[in-house]
Amino acid sequence: MSTTTSAPQSTLVWSDWRSQIQHRITTLEGLRQWVNLTPEEEAAVAACADRYQLSITPYYASLMDRDDPNCPVRLQSMPALQELVVFPNSDNDPVGDTIYRKTNRVVHKYPDRVIILVTDLCPVYCRHCTRKYHTSDTEGTYFGDAASAGWDADFAYIESHPEIRDVLLTGGDPLYLSDTRLERIISRLRQIPHVEIVRIGSRCPVFLPQRITPELCAMLEKYHPIWLNTHFNHPKEITPEAAAACDRLLRHGIPVQNQTVLLKGINDSVETMRALLTGLLKIRVRPYYLYHCDNVVGVSHFMTTIEKGQEIMRGLIGFMTGFAVPQYVLTTPLGKIPLWEPQYSPEDGGSVVNYRGERMSLKDFLPPSTIEGNQP
Numbered sequence: 231m232s233t234t235t236s237a238p239q240s241t242l243v244w245s246d247w248r249s250q251i252q253h254r255i256t257t258l259e260g261l262r263q264w265v266n267l268t269p270e271e272e273a274a275v276a277a278c279a280d281r282y283q284l285s286i287t288p289y290y291a292s293l294m295d296r297d298d299p300n301c302p303v304r305l306q307s308m309p310a311l312q313e314l315v316v317f318p319n320s321d322n323d324p325v326g327d328t329i330y331r332k333t334n335r336v337v338h339k340y341p342d343r344v345i346i347l348v349t350d351l352c353p354v355y356c357r358h359c360t361r362k363y364h365t366s367d368t369e370g371t372y373f374g375d376a377a378s379a380g381w382d383a384d385f386a387y388i389e390s391h392p393e394i395r396d397v398l399l400t401g402g403d404p405l406y407l408s409d410t411r412l413e414r415i416i417s418r419l420r421q422i423p424h425v426e427i428v429r430i431g432s433r434c435p436v437f438l439p440q441r442i443t444p445e446l447c448a449m450l451e452k453y454h455p456i457w458l459n460t461h462f463n464h465p466k467e468i469t470p471e472a473a474a475a476c477d478r479l480l481r482h483g484i485p486v487q488n489q490t491v492l493l494k495g496i497n498d499s500v501e502t503m504r505a506l507l508t509g510l511l512k513i514r515v516r517p518y519y520l521y522h523c524d525n526v527v528g529v530s531h532f533m534t535t536i537e538k539g540q541e542i543m544r545g546l547i548g549f550m551t552g553f554a555v556p557q558y559v560l561t562t563p564l565g566k567i568p569l570w571e572p573q574y575s576p577e578d579g580g581s582v583v584n585y586r587g588e589r590m591s592l593k594d595f596l597p598p599s600t601i602e603g604n605q606p
């Protein structure tokens with residue numbers, strides 16, 4: 231049922247995801263209608279405007295605390311002056327998407343699976359996005375001049391690699407696309423016999439739960455096995471609307487898993503993480519990864535230490551059921567590195583090993599401030 235809210239935009243239809251997108255908050259004036267901005271926030275919005283796009287759905291803005299600048303929803307979606315500070319070793323692409331990019335959209339990093347960058351658009355631009363360069367950076371996008379290129383080369387790559395059994399649609403947010411465009415992509419993948427599973431990475435259950443319509447779920451259900459990975463970072467995001475969106479997916483047989491990013495000042499405490507993980511279990515969403523925040527240009531200020539992440543893991547294991555505990559990992563060009571295993575040793579310069587036994591030193595990969603005992 232569609233209802234019109236008392237939100238500032240009078241024509242906004244709250245339950246309509248397209249209307250939510252049409253009424254995204256993209257300006258200082260728009261933000262002022264939802265929160266009482268501090269002078270520092272006002273300055274940050276102005277200073278970041280030419281560098282990184284601002285976009286917040288009215289739904290997500292409605293979760294903001296009007297008066298608290300440390301509100302976790304505000305911190306994730308509103309510009310901060312620290313975004314303009316370049317930290318040591320930061321990179322536009324610390325995870326190596328560009329190294330493994332085989333076509334305009336296909337990134338083939340692991341043996342049996344690929345990701346497809348189906349878009350560079352998102353309903354809300356997370357300030358901590360790993361692909362900040364591809365998504366909200368006003369100058370960026372991996373697509374470049376090839377933004378409107380056809381998909382033949384992308385599908386041909388997957389067709390010609392029979393070892394690919396798992397395809398993850400990501401971006402940007404794949405659910406930003408219409409059902410019709412999404413179905414065109416998924417049905418085409420389903421024609422490739424060796425593609426066994428299709429996964430979708432989407433923050434829509436968090437930012438835009440209205441997007442998880444019965445029609446979308448019914449369409450996806452035709453192409454099982456479909457999995458959905460989402461990205462809740464704070465218990466405040468687990469609302470009745472988000473729970474209903476996840477429930478719709480689950481009732482159509484789509485498993486929903488969660489990938490949390492460890493974010494300084496947002497969820498870097500045992501108490502908050504436990505509340506998040508138990509909250510997810512209550513809505514039947516399985517915690518999957520806890521990512522150490524990537525050292526992305528414009529994002530580094532969200533990073534805490536690996537030791538803090540390990541302290542949080544120590545506060546989870548044994549204190550909650552095993553499947554509530556995510557895997558704590560750092561994404562690198564070598565792949566995902568488990569940080570809760572004995573592989574990481576600060577004593578020998580932050581040396582880590584990947585799943586193939588390849589070694590690297592985090593000393594040259596992360597800001598010195600994030601490795602204890604390694605400060606200059």
Ligand code: SF4
Binds near residue numbers: 354358432
């Ligand atoms: S929804 Fe995902 S891709 Fe989009 S800005 Fe957030 S983290 Fe990046």
